[in-house]
Amino acid sequence: MQRGDRIETVVIGPPIRHTPLTAKSIGPSSRRTSADNALLAALPRKDRLHFIAGSDEVDLVVSEVLCELGERIGHVYFPTGGFVSLMVSIDSSSHLEVGLVGAEGMVGTPLVLGVPTSPFRALVKGAGSALRMDAASFRRNLAQCPALRETLDRYLYVRMTQLANAVACNRFHVIEARLARWLLMTQDRARSDAFHFTHEFLAPILGVRRVGVTKAATSLQKLGLIRYSRGNITILDRRGLMSASCECYQTDQEIYRGIMG
Amino acid sequence: MQRGDRIETVVIGPPIRHTPLTAKSIGPSSRRTSADNALLAALPRKDRLHFIAGSDEVDLVVSEVLCELGERIGHVYFPTGGFVSLMVSIDSSSHLEVGLVGAEGMVGTPLVLGVPTSPFRALVKGAGSALRMDAASFRRNLAQCPALRETLDRYLYVRMTQLANAVACNRFHVIEARLARWLLMTQDRARSDAFHFTHEFLAPILGVRRVGVTKAATSLQKLGLIRYSRGNITILDRRGLMSASCECYQTDQEIYRGIMG
DNA sequence: CCGCGTATGTGCGGCAAGGCACAGACACCC
């Protein structure tokens, strides 16, 4: 699929056959540009243009694997829309998301540190687009452009801090709070308050059973915070969702803002 | 207390009044040197000497806080003996260790990334010594010495990967397995198979109740893997402990070896 | 050798979540 013939439908989550509720955020009328990635936007104009010249714009297609756990990283991605989830697997039945990357971040951080392999699987969860650059060019850019390196160093610190908090969050917080947190994070990155995810799809993200998601989601729905049916999730009360979620959501945001400015 | 009058007793854990079992690893007869830190040992001789010239050797005293969560990092530490635990707190009653640093690592990683504050509290858990350098000098060394920067970048990747695994480990593995893992990690860093930690002391590390530790420890003892009484823990069967622990122990080691060489 | 403080063990009730199984419910397609 070429960039030119991108269709209007935005698929967030597994393929759907009925009318999606999520077409509002990204489309020809609100075409993303490179400046939509916060890390690149933070660069001096000259550096940014140089970076963009060496990269190409690609679509992020749901369920696409941008890099595989333990394998060589071919490209780095700077999303300009859509989002990507960083997953670890401890064995075949235990999966868990340890990070969510949207237009505020990048995929392929290990290359910043000079390591060519990825400690997690990067899996597209929300369709959109990204600026992509091959590993070798990226390393060259990094060496030539101190501002890029400095920005990405700070981003690495954010990732690391959020990982540390995720350890505690997963240890202490109940499913319902973590689900609420995840919905908020997703809302931010999808720039939309409606998206498509089945419980089945959500379960491995939170590292719980499908039924666990059902229970938590039912509870959030009864509280009037969200509405969903057959995968279509709508956020009704963002405020309320924030108080139903653990403080980790706000903590994460504060860390990002505090470090990235 | 000056370095010169260091006494032979090694205190690992809270102060003890009866005969410690842990005096074998560090003492005048086996004085640590700068090369005992793996990160520094990996540097070219010239760089290493330059680094050491700018640092000073300090004792690590149990319960000492090397840096506080959210606060400015005054110094970086390269342990040559003893070990330091990286703790996060989610609220006043929920604490959790997210990393353990011994002679294989360093404390103060955010400074490598140019961030002056720490996302966790670094707390000395096993007495020993370290090479210490103030933040400004460290930044200067880093800028002047590409080999140092490169080594520490790789170490950062290891930290990050281990953090990602810790999220899953804490999510999926039972207390007993995590305790076994922790004992193995500690044994490696203490370079001793006996040390002093009460259950009360261990609880916040694993993020569980004291009674949880008691149960897990009792179980490991019944399996004949460890022996303990009143805080004195002896590892009897390292092999057995490895199979009682989760695979995360081995995974962590493989990551370190694979990246740091 | 007695008492006190610290460290460990146990017991009970409760809750979050897992495993398993099955029952609706809705959307789409023929």
Place this chain on the structure above:
DNA sequence: GGGTGTCTGTGCCTTGCCGCACATACGCGG
């Protein structure tokens, strides 16, 4: 408009852990 597959809801039993409370056990110092 009835069948089919996907998605969601419910029920029952088990488990791992928490909170709380109390019961020992050990070591040290007087």
